[in-house]
Amino acid sequence: MSAPAGSAPLPHRSVANIRSPSGAGHHQSGPSTPLRAIPSNFGSPSSLRADEEIIIIEFGTRKLQVGFSGDPAPRGCIWFGPDQQRRVGDFREWQTDYRYDWRRAAAGGLWGKDHELWQYDVRGADLGLVGDRIERALREAFTKYMLIDSRPRRMVWILPSSLPIPLLSAALDSIFSRFQPPTVSLLSSSLALTVGAGVRSALVVDLGWSETVVTSVYEYREVGSSRSIRGGRMLVEQTHKLLARHLPEARGGQDNSQEYVLSFEECNDITTRMVWCNARQRSRPYQPSSDALATVQEQDETKLEGLSPGRMHGPVVIPLKSWLSPTSLELPFDALAEPCENTFFDSQYSHTSFDDHELPLHLLVYRSLLQLPVDVRALCMSRIIFTGGCSNVLGLRKRVFDEVSAIVRERGWDPVQGKGVQQFRTNPNLNLKRRVARQAGEGPTGVALQSGDGEEQDGVWHDAANTVPEPDPFEEQLKRGTDKRPRVQGEMRAIESLGAWSGASLITHLKASALATVDREAWLQHGAAGASKPSDVDHKAQRQSLGAGGLMRGSAAGSAWTLGIWGAT
Amino acid sequence: MAALTPYTYIQCPCSDSSTLGRSSGPNSPTGSEGDEDDRTFDPRAPRSNYSLYPLEYLLYCEDCHQIRCPRCVSEEIVTYYCPNCLFEVPSSTIKSEGNRCTRSCFQCPICIGPLAVTSVETKPDPGLLAATDNTAAPHSGPYALTCSYCNWSSTEVGIKFDKPNSIHAQLAKLRNGGTTRLTAKERKERRKDPSYRSQAAATTGSEGGAGPGKEEKLDLETQFANLKSFYQRQLADPNSADTGLASLSDLGFSSPTSLSRIMSIYTGGSLQDKKAKSRVGAMREALESDEGLQIADLDESAAIDKLQTDGHDGTASTAQLLDQIPNLGEAHLHGRSRFLSELRPIPYLLRAKRSKRCPVCRHIISKPEAKIQTTRFRIRLVAGSYIPSLAIRPLSLSSASSTSSSGASVPGALLEPLKPTHFLLTFRNPIFDTIKVTLGAPAKTPGRFPSKVTVLCPEFEIDANTDVWDEALKDSGERERERERERRARRGGFEESTTTSSSNNHNNNNNNNAQNQLEVGKIWERGRNWVSIVVEVVPPSLKLGDSTGDGGGVLREDEDVLEIPMFVRVEWESEGGGDEVAVAARDTSGGSKEAREKRELAYWCVLGLGRIRRS
Structure with a gap:
């Protein structure tokens, strides 16, 4: 998914792309050259039905959000759970003597898994089951929240851009055969979030359930994405560990046969209710603090100190029901910050000890910013959007933000670090000349300076950042439009997005096109195999056009449609 | 077992x-x-x-001779109604007002029991002298929603009502704690009021920010509305600064737009208008809160303190949060609606009576009486009488x-x-x-x-x-x-x-x-x-x-x-x-x-x- 950051000068997106109508069959007719986005006045008559309700569905790992386009918030939200997987007419959960036997489910390796719609690891996954679950959830949403009949309606799906194609295919199979939507348009969630925040570029930090994904969006295009397994699931497991550690009999460790001593539901509940995140501590001693440390950090510490004495006392009583016998657990309030600490930061380990798939959040954010080209980074770093279920953990967003800011202050944008570099940098003989030479030709913005600073040691990379860019007509044309008012860039800033669902609602309401539009007939005929691979069409163009335009090309041709970024296997 | x-x-x-x-x-x-x-x-x-x-x-389709399960029937809505007050809701209201009862039907956020509107003032207590002035006006005074099952009252979250009817409309204007908020309609009127600023703001966007809402935190609904109008403005009037480069970009960048311009000449219509529309202008991003940009407030230490003081009992359970509807009146969902004090009464979800058709032959296989109070069916071909x-x-x-x-x-x-x-x-x-x-x-x-x-x-x-x-x-x-x-x-x-x-x-x-x-x-x-x-x-x-x-x-x-x-x-x-x-x-x-x-x-x-x- 992540296009390498420096791959090409990114072409900019035009309003024409945004403005072209989405959805139903405007690609079926009209004077369309296959490779173009079609302006709205040549759509087929079906797009004239403007007041037709379009259903927007946001797929998450654990929930489904459904609503109509144009609404500010989804109408209904369906969580997946074991109760949903029962047969129709099985009312045992309402019986007074019935309790969900989570121990058996956990023994089957299902602790919490039955609350997930899918796992991204599709090896051995029952895709038909995924389709069934989506169908049932959607049917419930339609009946209970949307109150709609079963006339075919166009759908817009919001999907994580890293969704594997078998899952997407299973979902499409199920929906197309059961609900008869004429078309399903696909939108990536990070893009929708960006639109929902009102910006064109953003760094989307999705603190999701199965993993945390940091996606950089530049001019409505996903230009990079990196992931870490530190997500909600891990947080709940850490909470379970914490609770299990404090249980009176777990200390003896006689209950080794069971991996889990508490039910997932309970741990999940406690996690959402009680777990919070510590504010940033003072920097670890092994980190060389640079002289550029700002006063902000000092304020953080004083604030922390001001709060901490209160927090030290006062245990929190947590009732537990799913243990061997119902009990209530007394925990110090500080202990409830441990799961979050262990899950997302693991600050007791050195930065170098993590694998790529388990980077702590602040490193993940920092690295994904670091991998971006300078101008993209400048825009993205001042448009950080936190989203996902774990962003509800109190204090977590601020913590990540502060940690990243601290790293930036300490290291700048230097991909190389370590003692050797430190010596090299402090060596005045080596350093002086270059710096002078660089600074002469460079803009005075702080970021650029820092990055230039860092790239001196890296012989391969720094050229792209420092050479004078050749005049790009589109760039200039863009600048004409935008630069009347200065864009905020180069400073760390977090902004709030309405959420992916609401963003997609906006996109659809404004009749912008989706990343890919799948036609029902075409899908039922060919399935995922019928989608022309983006690589077949025009790899470069496809890659660069994660925004609306490029992917509409595929669907515009009628015969050749793609699955957008999801088809890029 | x-x-x-x-x-x-x-x-x-x-x-x-x-x-x-x-x-x-x-x-x-x-x-x-x-x-x-x-x-x-x-x-x-x-x-x-x-x-x-x-x-x-x-169910069973007599014409296709097939069993029809809930998955393989096509449904049609007969009527919408509120399950609590049994009033029929027209379908236009469903579109505009949403899927909840907009009268006074609410569920308890704690136990989902039905809430009743009661007067806040307690019945005159003979032991108290202060009760005397209450008796003077027994039917006036503020009202609250109370749950007869778990004794929850909306006063617990600081919500009182002036009138005993149309609670839904009153609640929409109230935040938890009793502070008022502007509804979308009022906001629109207010925005219109000072000299049509929103229309003028397209060309000079900076003046749009001079409104009173610049500093305040946007709630979800406002942010959505602001963003929507911002995007619409941007799409309607692209920046007029492009002169020479526009044609270049039209040719090289997105020739369909130039095509559309040519076509618009033939199809008639105002050339000027089409030209303005087809001109490629970059949409800029939202820059201030009036345009829907919301800087995140990352400081949640107050909520953490509250979490500590309230403890586990002060927080809402997952099930309770699940029943909450997305509160458009709140600033953002991050960390919100975590405490019991942030729960709001849940308006009843509307329901629909549906008739069912066979998807193959389109014959009706189940059709309820349109009247809400009756539970009878006009047509109902249950499978039990066929298989x-x-x-x-x-x-x-x-x-x-x-x-x-x-x-x-x-x-x-x-x-x-x-x-x-x-x-x-x-x-x-x-x-x-x-x-x-x-x-x-x-x-x-x-x-x-x-x-x-x-x-x-x-x-x-x-x-x-x-x-x-x-x-x-x-x-x-x-x-x-x-x-x-x-x-x-x-x-x-x-x-x-x-x-x-x-x-x-x-x-x-x-x-x-x-x-x-x-x-x-x-x-x-x-x-x-x-x-x-x-x-x-x-x-x-x-x-x-x-x-x-x-x-x-x-x-x-x-x-x-x-x-x-x-x-x-x-x-x-x-x-x-x-x-x-x-x-x-x-x-x-x-x-x-x-x-x-x-x-x-x-x-x-x-x-x-x-x-x-x-x-």
């Missing part, structure tokens, strides 16, 4: 993977073993839970081993592992034609613990569901008489056939010659429109010692329930010239064909017989 009454589930034929658009066979290893046509349906496969229905949930119903009863044969067998004959008793047990399946024919039933069951049930199943009589006929008096009065028809001769052990009137208890007694009385009757290929018992057959099962022993496969060494939920998949095939010849409604309807569909038509219906069903005793 709870007792289990025997049950029957029917798989709608629509769930057969071959009838779906594309099979996902190779992808579903647990769903169905083998690709051959006669594969066994596995009731324990996770997918089966999505296709099995009790008979009562199924044979199935009752299961344990059968004790040997009176010798009295203790165990009597235990087994009690419905819901645990089944002994590795001990043959007999069950009586009673098929009852609801239609007015004689049907021929063919059963198919795997010799061993699928799953980790296969039990042996023997259907003693897999093929039999059930007589038509004729009128009781018909049978008594007219002794006509050659076939009927023939059948009468065939019928053995036909015991008396229909009372016995309808009440299973009497036949049960009978079986117990005749235990001795029951052994004789248990023959392969013979029907156990037969009645006017029903037939009982015997199924012998040998439950497995639930030993988990060597289970190395999936699932580990623990029984999963319901794995100890003995379930038999059974393929039922029903054949019948529909008769013409009958005076019954169903037959008449079938005839009209048949049209000019000959009077007797062969029909068949085949489906899988699952019989849950009972729990197996764990060893």
Whole structure:
């Protein structure tokens, strides 16, 4: 998914792309050259039905959000759970003597898994089951929240851009055969979030359930994405560990046969209710603090100190029901910050000890910013959007933000670090000349300076950042439009997005096109195999056009449609 | 372990993977073993839970002669109504106001009980002198929503109302804690009010920020509205700064727009307007809160402090949060609605009465009365009156081993592992034609613990569901008489056939010659429109010692329930010239064909017989 950051000068997106109508069959007719986005006045008559309700569905790992386009918030939200997987007419959960036997489910390796719609690891996954679950959830949403009949309606799906194609295919199979939507348009969630925040570029930090994904969006295009397994699931497991550690009999460790001593539901509940995140501590001693440390950090510490004495006392009583016998657990309030600490930061380990798939959040954010080209980074770093279920953990967003800011202050944008570099940098003989030479030709913005600073040691990379860019007509044309008012860039800033669902609602309401539009007939005929691979069409163009335009090309041709970024296997 | 009454589930034929658009066979290893046509349906496969229905949930299309399950009907809305106040809601309101009751119907956020509007002022307490001025105006004063079940009151979250009616509208203007907020409509009016700023803001966006809402935190609804108007402005008027470069970009960048411009010349219409629209101008991003940009407030230390002071009891549970609707009046959902004090009364979800159509022939198969208060249906073709119903009863044969067998004959008793047990399946024919039933069951049930199943009589006929008096009065028809001769052990009137208890007694009385009757290929018992057959099962022993496969060494939920998949095939010849409604309807569909038509219906069903005793 992540296009390498420096791959090409990114072409900019035009309003024409945004403005072209989405959805139903405007690609079926009209004077369309296959490779173009079609302006709205040549759509087929079906797009004239403007007041037709379009259903927007946001797929998450654990929930489904459904609503109509144009609404500010989804109408209904369906969580997946074991109760949903029962047969129709099985009312045992309402019986007074019935309790969900989570121990058996956990023994089957299902602790919490039955609350997930899918796992991204599709090896051995029952895709038909995924389709069934989506169908049932959607049917419930339609009946209970949307109150709609079963006339075919166009759908817009919001999907994580890293969704594997078998899952997407299973979902499409199920929906197309059961609900008869004429078309399903696909939108990536990070893009929708960006639109929902009102910006064109953003760094989307999705603190999701199965993993945390940091996606950089530049001019409505996903230009990079990196992931870490530190997500909600891990947080709940850490909470379970914490609770299990404090249980009176777990200390003896006689209950080794069971991996889990508490039910997932309970741990999940406690996690959402009680777990919070510590504010940033003072920097670890092994980190060389640079002289550029700002006063902000000092304020953080004083604030922390001001709060901490209160927090030290006062245990929190947590009732537990799913243990061997119902009990209530007394925990110090500080202990409830441990799961979050262990899950997302693991600050007791050195930065170098993590694998790529388990980077702590602040490193993940920092690295994904670091991998971006300078101008993209400048825009993205001042448009950080936190989203996902774990962003509800109190204090977590601020913590990540502060940690990243601290790293930036300490290291700048230097991909190389370590003692050797430190010596090299402090060596005045080596350093002086270059710096002078660089600074002469460079803009005075702080970021650029820092990055230039860092790239001196890296012989391969720094050229792209420092050479004078050749005049790009589109760039200039863009600048004409935008630069009347200065864009905020180069400073760390977090902004709030309405959420992916609401963003997609906006996109659809404004009749912008989706990343890919799948036609029902075409899908039922060919399935995922019928989608022309983006690589077949025009790899470069496809890659660069994660925004609306490029992917509409595929669907515009009628015969050749793609699955957008999801088809890029 | 709870007792289990025997049950029957029917798989709608629509769930057969071959009838779906594309099979996902190779992808579903647990769903169905083998690709051959006669594969066994596995009731324990996770997918089966999505296709099995009790008979009562199924409908039947008379024209297609097919079972229709909730998944394979197309629905139409008859009326919308609030389940609490039973008022009908017009569909236009659904579109504009949403899916909740907009009158005064609310659910308690704690216990989802119905809330009632009560006056906040308590009844005059004789012990208090202060109560005297309350008595002066008993019906005035602020009102609150209270739950009569858990005693929650909206005063707990600081919400009081001035009027006892139209609570929904009042609540929309109130934040938790009692502070007011502007609704979307008011905000729009206010924005319009100072000299139409929003229209002018397109060209000079900076002035738009001078509004009063610049500094305040946007709630979700406002942010959405601001963003929407911002985007619309940007899309409507691209920046007019492009002069020379516009043509260049039109050619090289997005030639459809230039195409559209050319076309617009031919199609007529204001050239200037089209040109302005087709001009490529970059949409800028939102820069201030009036345009929908919201800087995140990351400082949540206040909420953390509150979390500490309130503790676990002060927070809302997951279930309670689930019932909350997204609160458009709040700033953002991050960390919000975590505390009990942030919960809001839940307006009742509206419901809809739906009529159902067959998706194939578009005939209505279920249509409720439009009136909300009635629960009657005008049309309702339930499957129970078209396909044979199935009752299961344990059968004790040997009176010798009295203790165990009597235990087994009690419905819901645990089944002994590795001990043959007999069950009586009673098929009852609801239609007015004689049907021929063919059963198919795997010799061993699928799953980790296969039990042996023997259907003693897999093929039999059930007589038509004729009128009781018909049978008594007219002794006509050659076939009927023939059948009468065939019928053995036909015991008396229909009372016995309808009440299973009497036949049960009978079986117990005749235990001795029951052994004789248990023959392969013979029907156990037969009645006017029903037939009982015997199924012998040998439950497995639930030993988990060597289970190395999936699932580990623990029984999963319901794995100890003995379930038999059974393929039922029903054949019948529909008769013409009958005076019954169903037959008449079938005839009209048949049209000019000959009077007797062969029909068949085949489906899988699952019989849950009972729990197996764990060893």
